[in-house]
Amino acid sequence: MAKKKGKREDVFTFPEFNEEEYRTKEIRDSKVTLFAVFYAFVVAVICYSLVRMAGIGGWATIIGFVAPFGLLKVLPIFFDTSEFERKNWGGPMFMSFMAWLGFMILLSNPPFNDIAKPKFQQVEMYVEMDGSWNETLEIDANTPFVLAISVKDNWEVEKVTITSGAAGLNSQPMIKLEDNNAYNITGSSFYHHYFENGLKSDSYSFTIYAEDPEGNSNSKKISVNIG
Numbered sequence: 001m002a003k004k005k006g007k008r009e010d011v012f013t014f015p016e017f018n019e020e021e022y023r024t025k026e027i028r029d030s031k032v033t034l035f036a037v038f039y040a041f042v043v044a045v046i047c048y049s050l051v052r053m054a055g056i057g058g059w060a061t062i063i064g065f066v067a068p069f070g071l072l073k074v075l076p077i078f079f080d081t082s083e084f085e086r087k088n089w090g091g092p093m094f095m096s097f098m099a100w101l102g103f104m105i106l107l108s109n110p111p112f113n114d115i116a117k118p119k120f121q122q123v124e125m126y127v128e129m130d131g132s133w134n135e136t137l138e139i140d141a142n143t144p145f146v147l148a149i150s151v152k153d154n155w156e157v158e159k160v161t162i163t164s165g166a167a168g169l170n171s172q173p174m175i176k177l178e179d180n181n182a183y184n185i186t187g188s189s190f191y192h193h194y195f196e197n198g199l200k201s202d203s204y205s206f207t208i209y210a211e212d213p214e215g216n217s218n219s220k221k222i223s224v225n226i227g
């Protein structure tokens with residue numbers, strides 16, 4: 001009677017490590033990553049120029065999102081991509097997008113650029129009482145008072161104006177309050193208008209307009225009750 005042959009077990013052996021091939025791929029991948037960052041910088045400069053010269057921020061954003069796919073055509077010009085797998089393409093494309101985003105944030109803020117609108121914060125009113133100026137919420141008719149508003153920008157504010165047809169104001173400039181001002185108003189971002197003769201008893205609507213040196217502007221409407 002013939003004996004059954006024993007089950008043969010396959011023995012796994014690790015492939016031989018090719019140090020030269022590994023080093024070549026690592027150097028290639030590093031160069032590709034650096035090129036992707038440089039590519040992103042070029043695209044960011046183009047987008048920045050479009051925003052500065054033509055003001056087409058929407059198109060610049062679209063270009064930034066689409067540009068990483070351009071590496072599919074650009075990389076083979078400078079590198080051998082014949083052995084690239086999907087993961088080899090995904091890395092440089094993702095790195096390119098993140099680098100572009102970082103460069104655009106850097107170029108969109110001072111000292112390179114200012115794309116943010118001025119921001120309005122608290123509105124305060126002051127009247128003189130017993131020889132000193134105090135903040136108040138109620139103002140009597142024909143009582144001199146100061147209307148102050150905080151205006152901030154990520155670089156600087158060029159001008160602030162106040163308009164109110166009912167109060168007889170037509171884009172009157174609001175003056176920035178310096179330290180140790182006569183009204184004892186603290187804060188480096190306040191602009192004010194002094195109503196020397198006060199206003200008649202009524203409800204008034206004011207429009208505050210602010211603009212920075214880059215032409216970014218913003219406006220705010222406030223209401224003040226007198227009497």
